[in-house]
Amino acid sequence: MQRLRVLLRRTFFYLVTAWIALTLNFFLPRMMPGNAVESVLSRLEGSGPITPQAIHAMTLAFGLKTNQSLFQQYAGYISDIFHGNLGTSINYYPSSVGSVIAGSLPWTVVLVGLSTVIAFVIGTGLGTLAGWLKGSWLDGLVPFTTLLSGMPYFWFGLILISVFAVGLRVLPFNGGVGDGISPSFTMSFFASAAQHAVLPAATIVVSAIGGWLLGMRNMVVSVLASDYIVLAEAKGLPRRRIVAAYVARNAILPSVAGFALALGFVVAGSIVTEVVFGYPGIGDVLYIAVTSRDYPLMQGIFLIITLVVLLANLLADIVYVFLDPRTSEV
Amino acid sequence: MTALLEVRDLDVSYGHGEDTLHAVRGASFSLRRGEIVGVAGESGCGKSTLAFAIARLLRGSGHVEGGEILWSGRDREPIDLATADDESVRRVRWSDISIVMQSAMNAMNPVLSLRSQIGDVIKAHDPAAGRRERGRRVGELLEMVGIPSARGRAFPHELSGGMRQRAMIALALALSPQLVILDEPTTALDVVMQRQVLSELKRLQADLGFAVLFITHDLSLLVEIADRILVMYAGTVVERADALDLYRAPFHPYSRGLLTSFPKVTGVRAELTGIPGTPPDLRGLPDGCPFHPRCASAMDECKRETPALVPRRRPDGEATPDGEATQSRDVACLLYQPTGRAQ
Ligand SMILES: Nc1ncnc2c1ncn2[C@@H]1O[C@H](COP(=O)(O)OP(=O)(O)OP(=O)(O)O)[C@@H](O)[C@H]1O
Ligand SMILES: [Mg+2]
Numbered sequence: 109m110q111r112l113r114v115l116l117r118r119t120f121f122y123l124v125t126a127w128i129a130l131t132l133n134f135f136l137p138r139m140m141p142g143n144a145v146e147s148v149l150s151r152l153e154g155s156g157p158i159t160p161q162a163i164h165a166m167t168l169a170f171g172l173k174t175n176q177s178l179f180q181q182y183a184g185y186i187s188d189i190f191h192g193n194l195g196t197s198i199n200y201y202p203s204s205v206g207s208v209i210a211g212s213l214p215w216t217v218v219l220v221g222l223s224t225v226i227a228f229v230i231g232t233g234l235g236t237l238a239g240w241l242k243g244s245w246l247d248g249l250v251p252f253t254t255l256l257s258g259m260p261y262f263w264f265g266l267i268l269i270s271v272f273a274v275g276l277r278v279l280p281f282n283g284g285v286g287d288g289i290s291p292s293f294t295m296s297f298f299a300s301a302a303q304h305a306v307l308p309a310a311t312i313v314v315s316a317i318g319g320w321l322l323g324m325r326n327m328v329v330s331v332l333a334s335d336y337i338v339l340a341e342a343k344g345l346p347r348r349r350i351v352a353a354y355v356a357r358n359a360i361l362p363s364v365a366g367f368a369l370a371l372g373f374v375v376a377g378s379i380v381t382e383v384v385f386g387y388p389g390i391g392d393v394l395y396i397a398v399t400s401r402d403y404p405l406m407q408g409i410f411l412i413i414t415l416v417v418l419l420a421n422l423l424a425d426i427v428y429v430f431l432d433p434r435t436s437e438v
Numbered sequence: 439m440t441a442l443l444e445v446r447d448l449d450v451s452y453g454h455g456e457d458t459l460h461a462v463r464g465a466s467f468s469l470r471r472g473e474i475v476g477v478a479g480e481s482g483c484g485k486s487t488l489a490f491a492i493a494r495l496l497r498g499s500g501h502v503e504g505g506e507i508l509w510s511g512r513d514r515e516p517i518d519l520a521t522a523d524d525e526s527v528r529r530v531r532w533s534d535i536s537i538v539m540q541s542a543m544n545a546m547n548p549v550l551s552l553r554s555q556i557g558d559v560i561k562a563h564d565p566a567a568g569r570r571e572r573g574r575r576v577g578e579l580l581e582m583v584g585i586p587s588a589r590g591r592a593f594p595h596e597l598s599g600g601m602r603q604r605a606m607i608a609l610a611l612a613l614s615p616q617l618v619i620l621d622e623p624t625t626a627l628d629v630v631m632q633r634q635v636l637s638e639l640k641r642l643q644a645d646l647g648f649a650v651l652f653i654t655h656d657l658s659l660l661v662e663i664a665d666r667i668l669v670m671y672a673g674t675v676v677e678r679a680d681a682l683d684l685y686r687a688p689f690h691p692y693s694r695g696l697l698t699s700f701p702k703v704t705g706v707r708a709e710l711t712g713i714p715g716t717p718p719d720l721r722g723l724p725d726g727c728p729f730h731p732r733c734a735s736a737m738d739e740c741k742r743e744t745p746a747l748v749p750r751r752r753p754d755g756e757a758t759p760d761g762e763a764t765q766s767r768d769v770a771c772l773l774y775q776p777t778g779r780a781q
Contacts, residue, residue, distance in 0.1 A: 333497070334544060335539055335541060335544040335545040336544065336545055336546055336547045336548075338490075338495055338497065338539070338545075339537070339539060339545045339546075340547070341495060341531075342493055342495055342531055342532065342536070342537045343531065343532045343536075343558070343559040343562065343609075344528045344529065344530075344531030344532045344533070344562060344563060345558060345559065345562045346562055349558060349562065353547070353550060353554075353558070354547050354550075357547075357549050357550075358547070358548065358549055361549075431549065432549055433548070433549060433551075433593040433595070433596075434548060434593070434595050
């Protein structure tokens with residue numbers, strides 16, 4: 109009951125935050141000096157001719173229906189969002205922003221999301237072992253993994269590409285799936301997609317694992333020094349029970365918050381990997397949107413990023429409330 | 439009948455090489471079934487180290503350097519806990535020897551309910567007991583220490599300090615152990631709570647008949663509850679006597695000082711004389727008797743000779759403290775040993 113109340117309160121808090129984010133998204137273009145569309149256009153002019161469709165798309169994107177009151181515009185904007193209507197992309201005209209995002213988001217969620225989860229699971233698992241076996245050879249490897257995660261992301265990606273894709277030619281170096289294969293529920297699609305995901309996933313996992321490992325290892329070491337672990341040992345509990353329910357269960361609490369933030373960062377943080385590997389995810393699309401000044405698309409992606417971050421935080425709160433009974437106190 | 443626990447010449451140290459800290463030196467005592475033995479001494483004199491060494495729970499660099507810890511549990515071959523393999527020790531833990539730690543708050547896993555912290559120890563040692571059976575036993579245990587069984591669902595942070603300490607006692611009794619080690623079980627509680635928990639403990643001990651190793655710095659409290667008492671100073675046992683004898687006539691000057699350091703709980707309130715000076719640094723003990731720099735009765739020999747713990751002998755010409763010793767009493771003090779003949 110206590111927990112439910114806490115969760116309802118948190119959910120309400122995030123809904124309010126989401127609403128504020130949406131509202132800011134609505135008012136910011138209107139607070140630009142002059143007509144938002146014109147000011148954007150004047151900057152776009154340098155880079156080439158502007159099609160009338162582009163002007164139309166942007167007018168729609170910014171919701172600048174001058175014949176309506178501000179309140180009507182706002183209501184229309186909110187209702188559009190709830191219908192998934194985020195306007196029309198300039199770069200991918202006449203595709204809607206919604207369809208561009210829908211086409212790229214799953215790639216990112218699967219690749220980066222899954223890699224983040226894998227990195228977390230392996231990192232905390234190894235961290236638990238390293239902390240438990242403090243001073244062993246495994247613990248001695250910790251600085252090495254920290255070094256790996258300190259290496260620049262793209263640089264490590266480029267090394268992988270040059271070794272496995274260019275040198276050994278065992279894996280593709282570009283794209284999300286082989287040429288001529290379109291997304292479908294077929295073996296050939298999944299096989300090709302998995303093959304293409306190996307290198308970018310490895311980059312993410314390797315660079316993220318060190319952080320989880322080090323954090324978990326240090327928490328385990330400090331938890332091991334506490335009285336309740338001595339008592340658990342005094343109780344003659346099987347080692348499995350001590351590690352799982354007494355050590356890891358307490359040591360993982362700080363990592364959970366970090367993990368939620370990392371999940372929230374999946375969309376925003378995918379840019380470098382996806383650009384390096386030419387992966388058709390949302391990071392790649394955002395990069396294209398920025399370089400081609402596709403404002404409606406950018407706006408749509410930022411909205412998604414905001415919502416994903418909020419959602420991840422809510423998820424963290426839910427998990428946390430169930431992992432740590434003390435949260436229901438506050 | 440053999441003793442339940444027989445500790446012989448136990449040496450316990452922390453660290454190795456130059457930094458070695460000898461926390462317990464040459465401790466010997468025995469504990470019979472159903473007996474309450476108290477260990478008293480100032481902070482840092484090695485009481486907890488002695489207790490944790492017996493349960494093989496020394497932390498960090500702590501290790502047994504020498505001596506024997508002979509355990510003769512019911513239905514069990516006697517084993518030496520100092521040298522036995524981990525699996526044999528694990529079997530003895532909790533089902534034979536349980537422990538209540540000083541701080542109940544820190545001794546409980548903050549993320550598990552009371553029920554599961556008591557239930558898991560039952561499960562570990564009695565896998566045959568089903569979920570139902572475990573739940574029933576947990577409920578009984580809680581009721582036994584005065585906690586409504588419905589509170590088993592609570593998490594440690596939801597309990598008051600006194601309740602937590604009672605829960606720890608319920609946990610300690612979960613498998614009907616033959617020895618319960620109590621490491622300052624009431625120090626974190628206020629005086630009223632202390633009384634309650636202590637009388638609760640005494641009642642349970644009388645009912646269930648487990649032996650107790652009771653550790654505290656409060657000697658006058660021990661006098662009330664214990665059958666026999668060990669007084670420790672700087673890692674060594676300096677006096678070993680029946681509680682009543684010690685109360686009537688503490689022999690070692692340190693025991694005398696300890697006894698007057700706390701207000702008496704029974705009878706007339708004694709003066710709080712205490713002991714001058716501070717507990718010694720275990721890394722740099724003085725030559726001779728470790729207590730001599732703080733001892734009002736120190737003689738010249740005390741600076742040179744280290745007294746051994748021997749059955750008390752009446753020194754010629756010295757007025758003996760009154761009170762009849764009904765049982766053996768051992769003292770490590772030159773006042774009670776003919777000079778030059780200390781072993
Ligand atoms: N893990 C450890 N590592 C190193 N030294 C330790 C450790 N634990 C205790 N010691 C040292 O061993 C000595 C005895 O400590 P111990 O905890 O047994 O004392 P105590 O009599 O229980 O004191 P208190 O009444 O304060 O609990 C102290 O000098 C202490 O500093
Ligand atoms: Mg202690």
